Amino acid sequence: MAQAFTPALTVTSRQLLRRRRELPIPGDILVKLGDVVSAEQTVARAFLEGELCLVRVAESLGIGPAEVEGALQVGIAADVKAGEVIAQVRGLWGLFKGTVVSPISGTMEFVSQSTGHVGIRAAPRKLELSAYLAGTVVEVVGARSVVIEAEVAFVQGIFGVGGEQVGTVQLLNLDPTTKITEVNIPDRAPGAILIGGHSPSSAAITKARDAGAVGFITGSIDDRALRDYVGRDIGVAVTGDEDVSMTLIITEGFGSLPMGQRVWSILRSLHGARASLNGATQVRAGALRPEIVSLTPADSAEHVTGSCGTAGLVEGAKVRLIRVPFFGYTGIVEELPHDLQQIETGAWARVLKARLDDGRVVVVPRANVELV
Amino acid sequence: MKTKPEDLTAVLVTDCGSTTTKALLFERGPDRWRQTFRGEAPTTVEEPVADVTVGALNAFSEVQELSGRRILTDHEPPFCIRSEGSQEGIDLYLSTSSAGGGLQMLVAGVVGNITTESAERAALGAGAIVMDAVSADDAREDYERIERIRHIKPDIVLLTGGVDGGSMQHVVEMAEILVAAAPRPRFGDTLKLPVIYAGNKDAVSEVQRILASFAQLVVVPNVRPTVEREDLAPAREAIHEFFLSHVMSHSPGYDKLMSWSPKPIMPTPAAVGDIVARYSATSGLNVLCVDIGGATTDVFSVFKDKGGTPTFNRTVSANLGMSYSVANVLLEAGAGGIKRWLPFEIGESELRDRLLNKMVRPTSIPQTREDLFVEQAVCREALRLSLEHHRSLAIGLEVGREKGIADVFRQSSERYELVDRMNLDIVVGSGGVLSHAPARMQAALMMLEGFALEGVTQLAVDSIFMMPHLGVFSSVHPAGAYEIFENDCLVHLGCSVVPVYPPSLTKSCVLAEVFIDGSKVGEVSSGEVAHIPTQSQGEATIRVQPSRRSINVGGGAGNVVERRIALGECGIVCDGRNRPVVLAADTAGLQNKVYRNLGLLS
Numbered sequence: 001m002a003q004a005f006t007p008a009l010t011v012t013s014r015q016l017l018r019r020r021r022e023l024p025i026p027g028d029i030l031v032k033l034g035d036v037v038s039a040e041q042t043v044a045r046a047f048l049e050g051e052l053c054l055v056r057v058a059e060s061l062g063i064g065p066a067e068v069e070g071a072l073q074v075g076i077a078a079d080v081k082a083g084e085v086i087a088q089v090r091g092l093w094g095l096f097k098g099t100v101v102s103p104i105s106g107t108m109e110f111v112s113q114s115t116g117h118v119g120i121r122a123a124p125r126k127l128e129l130s131a132y133l134a135g136t137v138v139e140v141v142g143a144r145s146v147v148i149e150a151e152v153a154f155v156q157g158i159f160g161v162g163g164e165q166v167g168t169v170q171l172l173n174l175d176p177t178t179k180i181t182e183v184n185i186p187d188r189a190p191g192a193i194l195i196g197g198h199s200p201s202s203a204a205i206t207k208a209r210d211a212g213a214v215g216f217i218t219g220s221i222d223d224r225a226l227r228d229y230v231g232r233d234i235g236v237a238v239t240g241d242e243d244v245s246m247t248l249i250i251t252e253g254f255g256s257l258p259m260g261q262r263v264w265s266i267l268r269s270l271h272g273a274r275a276s277l278n279g280a281t282q283v284r285a286g287a288l289r290p291e292i293v294s295l296t297p298a299d300s301a302e303h304v305t306g307s308c309g310t311a312g313l314v315e316g317a318k319v320r321l322i323r324v325p326f327f328g329y330t331g332i333v334e335e336l337p338h339d340l341q342q343i344e345t346g347a348w349a350r351v352l353k354a355r356l357d358d359g360r361v362v363v364v365p366r367a368n369v370e371l372v
Numbered sequence: 373m374k375t376k377p378e379d380l381t382a383v384l385v386t387d388c389g390s391t392t393t394k395a396l397l398f399e400r401g402p403d404r405w406r407q408t409f410r411g412e413a414p415t416t417v418e419e420p421v422a423d424v425t426v427g428a429l430n431a432f433s434e435v436q437e438l439s440g441r442r443i444l445t446d447h448e449p450p451f452c453i454r455s456e457g458s459q460e461g462i463d464l465y466l467s468t469s470s471a472g473g474g475l476q477m478l479v480a481g482v483v484g485n486i487t488t489e490s491a492e493r494a495a496l497g498a499g500a501i502v503m504d505a506v507s508a509d510d511a512r513e514d515y516e517r518i519e520r521i522r523h524i525k526p527d528i529v530l531l532t533g534g535v536d537g538g539s540m541q542h543v544v545e546m547a548e549i550l551v552a553a554a555p556r557p558r559f560g561d562t563l564k565l566p567v568i569y570a571g572n573k574d575a576v577s578e579v580q581r582i583l584a585s586f587a588q589l590v591v592v593p594n595v596r597p598t599v600e601r602e603d604l605a606p607a608r609e610a611i612h613e614f615f616l617s618h619v620m621s622h623s624p625g626y627d628k629l630m631s632w633s634p635k636p637i638m639p640t641p642a643a644v645g646d647i648v649a650r651y652s653a654t655s656g657l658n659v660l661c662v663d664i665g666g667a668t669t670d671v672f673s674v675f676k677d678k679g680g681t682p683t684f685n686r687t688v689s690a691n692l693g694m695s696y697s698v699a700n701v702l703l704e705a706g707a708g709g710i711k712r713w714l715p716f717e718i719g720e721s722e723l724r725d726r727l728l729n730k731m732v733r734p735t736s737i738p739q740t741r742e743d744l745f746v747e748q749a750v751c752r753e754a755l756r757l758s759l760e761h762h763r764s765l766a767i768g769l770e771v772g773r774e775k776g777i778a779d780v781f782r783q784s785s786e787r788y789e790l791v792d793r794m795n796l797d798i799v800v801g802s803g804g805v806l807s808h809a810p811a812r813m814q815a816a817l818m819m820l821e822g823f824a825l826e827g828v829t830q831l832a833v834d835s836i837f838m839m840p841h842l843g844v845f846s847s848v849h850p851a852g853a854y855e856i857f858e859n860d861c862l863v864h865l866g867c868s869v870v871p872v873y874p875p876s877l878t879k880s881c882v883l884a885e886v887f888i889d890g891s892k893v894g895e896v897s898s899g900e901v902a903h904i905p906t907q908s909q910g911e912a913t914i915r916v917q918p919s920r921r922s923i924n925v926g927g928g929a930g931n932v933v934e935r936r937i938a939l940g941e942c943g944i945v946c947d948g949r950n951r952p953v954v955l956a957a958d959t960a961g962l963q964n965k966v967y968r969n970l971g972l973l974s
Contacts, residue, residue, distance in 0.1 A: 344739060
């Protein structure tokens with residue numbers, strides 16, 4: 001295997017980014033090639049077939065499936081309203097009526113002779129797809145998708161919860177090494193993406209959400225605070241559809257870790273800018289990481305990138321150590337021994353020697369570093 | 373390419389996994405078949421490459437480079453085919469695949485512990501991950517079932533229900549629920565959903581009518597034609613057909629990969645199941661095999677049923693794994709469940725953060741011994757939980773008289789657990805945490821404690837996870853595959869001896885004496901874990917003599933057990949802790965002693 005180290009997350013102040021926005025079924029594309037769109041702008045629309053609701057008519061009326069058709073008060077393909085009587089039978093001597101009402105508004109779709117069930121189809125649902133990325137439409141694919149392109153500052157986090165949001169970047173008034181408590185959170189932050197510090201307390205996260213923030217990006221989080229916010233433990237790293245109003249992204253990991261310097265320097269430059277973010281994370285092949293995207297600030301001269309695609313792991317590369325006993329430390333690669341070496345566990349692994357920022361020289365498995 | 377066993381001397385086999393594509397070269401030597409060279413490369417199913425053959429070619433190149441044998445050419449298919457008498461080229465290429473998340477299925481039936489359970493066994497046996505099993509008699513309301521099914525994007529649905537000639541109503545209801553939910557297939561969203569119907573034969577035309585506009589329907593014989601009979605083979609075959617025609621053909625590059633081999637690509641777990649079943653059939657042993665991966669844990673077993681027929685079962689615990697799913701093991705086992713296996717104290721918060729960090733950086737490896745033991749403690753719980761799941765599905769059916777309608781309401785008396793640890797002959801562990809444990813004794817202890825083994829059980833690991841390759845190879849050359857399995861794949865670790873005794877026997881005492889080839893080599897003492905060294909290879913006869921009539925060492929209470937075993941570097945591990953293992957408050961102290969006795973803390 002050519003690469004023994006963990007590819008780094010992308011952290012760049014300037015990158016040409018393309019995003020495909022795709023409808024689940026064919027629909028209407030509302031933009032054309034070359035259009036400049038905002039993140040919130042609707043670019044495509046489709047009508048999803050309404051849900052089919054099964055009503056157990058025979059069972060409810062105490063009749064056989066074959067008798068249901070005779071009991072129907074509404075014909076196939078007719079519209080019905082929620083609460084409207086759809087089937088009725090007269091009971092003993094015609095005195096007692098048994099009735100079944102429709103639980104939803106929709107259209108009568110079928111009656112089953114086998115089961116005595118009636119199917120009612122709800123009205124189609126409108127699905128509107130926003131651009132998410134503010135930029136230029138560079139491709140329109142039939143009635144299904146559009147591709148939007150923009151030059152952006154782009155930062156991937158290590159883990160997030162919550163879906164797509166668009167807001168205004170607002171730095172918290174503290175440095176990346178400070179643990180966040182309630183007092184660090186503004187009372188009002190409608191539409192804000194709060195950025196800074198690390199290890200926010202549960203009360204701080206709750207306050208940020210209640211203040212109206214749509215996003216919160218911080219260095220790390222304690223798993224209890226995450227559980228308090230999401231309302232459950234996270235078992236598998238497949239996230240993005242949590243029912244939360246504020247998307248939460250951590251950039252370094254779990255525990256108590258300050259935000260990396262490179263991430264902080266880019267996010268700091270976005271203060272006041274409009275940005276899009278998405279907490280969706282999927283840590284598997286074809287990994288999906290949470291992200292924050294904003295049009296590159298006009299005054300950004302620096303072009304920094306944490307992507308490993310070009311140089312790879314070489315002597316002199318800056319790395320972050322991602323496993324105990326050096327979890328969270330950063331340093332410079334000093335040596336890349338070719339042969340496998342035995343590590344403390346007794347396993348043989350490909351290693352590297354790194355000088356940490358505090359001056360210590362350590363030997364670690366290459367699998368336990370990522371480029372920064 | 374050649375496919376007759378007698379024509380084969382060099383066979384190249386790949387397993388295209390979600391993360392890595394592993395290529396192995398099998399060669400026929402002067403005396404037997406051997407696994408000779410191995411190459412691997414990242415799987416390239418995902419963007420930006422989106423072509424599985426690129427990763428496969430990279431893996432082939434590594435095999436070519438290491439072996440010095442010319443394997444590749446620049447035409448299609450890309451192999452140099454061996455000519456008679458030549459040492460260049462290959463005779464045959466075969467592959468298995470679990471890339472893209474493997475084969476994902478939804479099963480539906482009428483009665484949970486009859487037809488739905490049979491459907492689940494059919495799907496699992498075919499190598500699928502069962503995303504949900506929906507029954508007409510489960511506790512859910514219609515709308516809940518519809519909601520659940522709607523959110524699943526299965527590759528294939530297996531619909532069953534009703535015995536032949538029985539009531540049709542419930543299985544037809546399930547078909548209607550399926551239409552109401554209208555799940556979308558994972559691949560090829562313009563295609564109809566593949567549905568296999570394997571239920572009451574009398575309901576076929578009604579089910580066809582209901583599903584006609586919505587699904588691509590294939591009808592096969594009922595998986596449960598009667599209450600006491602199960603017929604899974606036709607459903608499994610239909611699943612394999614759909615797997616090739618729908619799942620594989622829609623995965624990037626698989627059309628080309630399939631054209632390179634004269635034999636169908638097998639789902640990885642189905643291939644592993646085949647070699648496990650073949651091993652059991654040839655050796656006559658009851659076998660338990662586990663493959664613990666990053667996301668899932670597969671368990672395979674072959675145990676004889678009450679009629680003496682070896683019965684194969686496979687389950688997959690989709691969210692029990694060592695990296696992507698490690699936090700789910702924490703969730704299901706609890707921090708205390710994991711901490712109890714550690715020989716040192718660790719704070720709960722630190723443990724949780726460590727495991728969550730492993731989840732988000734799944735390719736990192738333990739650097740310290742303490743961190744290694746944390747992962748191995750997680751492994752024990754993943755093994756324990758996945759075996760619990762397996763036991764619940766590996767069920768035997770009482771064969772007897774044809775059942776009347778009244779018997780249908782007495783299901784519990786018809787079913788029995790097939791997995792009996794006292795009668796388990798060998799456990800085989802696979803997956804990085806077991807196969808690549810820095811010390812073999814660590815692997816032995818993980819399996820002993822995780823599976824809570826009982827009696828006399830041989831322990832082995834898969835050397836480099838070649839069971840998928842051997843499974844598909846066995847479809848063309850069973851004898852060659854078996855030779856490689858026994859000689860190159862299985863690494864025998866040794867044997868565990870675990871007497872089970874009445875809880876009333878609380879006083880410290882000798883539970884059993886252990887003899888190897890007629891000589892006493894040690895004892896098992898209550899509450900103690902001890903190591904008896906042996907030669908590290910070859911075979912021997914073990915004899916275990918219980919000290920009291922109430923103690924069972926595998927032959928029934930008070931009976932001696934004597935059998936041939938394969939020896940390994942772990943010798944014999946004697947575990948005098950009664951089953952179930954109850955660890956007291958000072959678990960770290962107790963486990964510390966266990967680790968020391970087995971030489972793991974020296």
